[in-house]
Amino acid sequence: MILYIGNLAPKTAHADLRKKFEAHGRVSEVSVPPHPLVRGKSSDSVGGFAFVTLPLAAEANAAIKALHGKELFGRVVEVRKAQAALPRRRS
Numbered sequence: 001m002i003l004y005i006g007n008l009a010p011k012t013a014h015a016d017l018r019k020k021f022e023a024h025g026r027v028s029e030v031s032v033p034p035h036p037l038v039r040g041k042s043s044d045s046v047g048g049f050a051f052v053t054l055p056l057a058a059e060a061n062a063a064i065k066a067l068h069g070k071e072l073f074g075r076v077v078e079v080r081k082a083q084a085a086l087p088r089r090r091s
Contacts, residue, residue, distance in 0.1 A: 001060035005067075006049045006078035016073065021052045024066055025059025051082055 005017070018030045031051040054060040060081070068079040 001054055001057050002082040003052045003054065003060055003063065004049065004078070004080055004082040005052060005072075007075050008048055008050060008077060009073045009075045010048070012050075012073045017050055017052065020067070020072060021054065021063055024063035025054045025056055027052060028055050029053040 003021075008017075014030055014032050017032070018027055021027050021030075029052070031053075033049065052063075054063060064079050064081070067077065069076060071077075
């Protein structure tokens with residue numbers, strides 16, 4: 001299950017995020033979009049949100065229950081099942 005993690009502090013490190021979620025199960029992937037203020041440079045800074053994949057639904061749900069609405073790296077975060085993006089319409 002892919003989880004959306006929102007309202008992350010900009011200084012949240014990829015490795016720290018992985019470690020927090022591994023406390024609830026096996027993490028197969030952490031996808032961290034680059035911080036919008038650091039374009040063109042490689043950065044480990046999170047751009048306010050990230051996606052974490054936990055293959056087992058029970059572990060993903062445990063992570064949601066444990067972390068949603070809790071303080072993580074200095075901010076109260078939103079943790080929920082990610083939703084598929086809708087295709088954008090061209091005008």
